[in-house]
Amino acid sequence: MWTVLIVDDEQHARASLSKLMSKANLPFEIIATANDGEEALRAIRELQPDVVISDIDMPMMDGVELLKSVRKEGLDCRFVMLTCMNEFEYARQSLEFGASSYLLKLSMDVSGLKQALEKVTLELEQREQLRKAAKWFPKKNTSEPTDHPEMNKIIRHIEEHYAEEITLKRAAELISMDASYVSDLFKKKTNQTFIHYVQNRRIEAAKMLLEETSQSISEIARQVGFENDNYFIKIFKRWCGMTPSEYRKEQNK
DSSP: OEEEEEEOSOHHHHHHHHHHHHHHTOSEEEEEEESSHHHHHHHHHHHOOSEEEEESSOSSSOHHHHHHHHHHTTOOOEEEEEEOGGGHHHHHHHHHTTOOEEEEGGGOOHHHHHHHHHHHHHHHHHHHHHHHHGGGSOOOOSSOSSSOHHHHHHHHHHHHHTTSOOOHHHHHHHTTOOHHHHHHHHHHHHSSOHHHHHHHHHHHHHHHHHHHOOOOHHHHHHHTTOSOHHHHHHHHHHHHSSOHHHHHHHHHO
16 A cells, blocks of 8 residues: 655645545555645655645645655655646646656546556556665665765665656756756766766666566566667667677576
């Protein structure tokens, strides 16, 4: 059962969403509600819900600012945003900062909610698989990976979210620095470019899945962050000197 926090400044909206949740008959449990972004942030820190369903237009701290704050703190939860038609630009921004999806409040129904939460369910299941997969990797050194705290924050973000869409721009926003400066500094501190660091982390996860599971190449590609099979195979061969299929056969000998 996945846990959910509902955030909306209107009591009737929270109640309506709770009813829809029960009708959707999905494995989600509402563990708390919040009236605004500030209250929600405190609840997320304390309760660590799997999913936050949040209105965008709220006093004190709106939904987009809540999402940004959660991402900056490295808190790991999925977001579904609630929006009105005239707030579409804010909904688009929320997707850029990692929201799973958004729903139009005025036309929200059981079908739409189920569709959004089914997508979130797949993301959560993937997250759990990858957390289990992390045990396959050697234990990390207890010391920080670099001598630069902001670069360490980016590296931790990559380690936790490499299977999701990760861009240099988003990483720079995470630490409020210029993307070009972050690119140069990251390479200086890690001896790798940002994109190579992400690729390497994904390929290591792919190698584990190729060895430990019977999942298809396409499934593994998506699970570690590659949307395109051909691109996954190309990058895997670049790092490992063989295709994923060849690697699996080699390991099964």
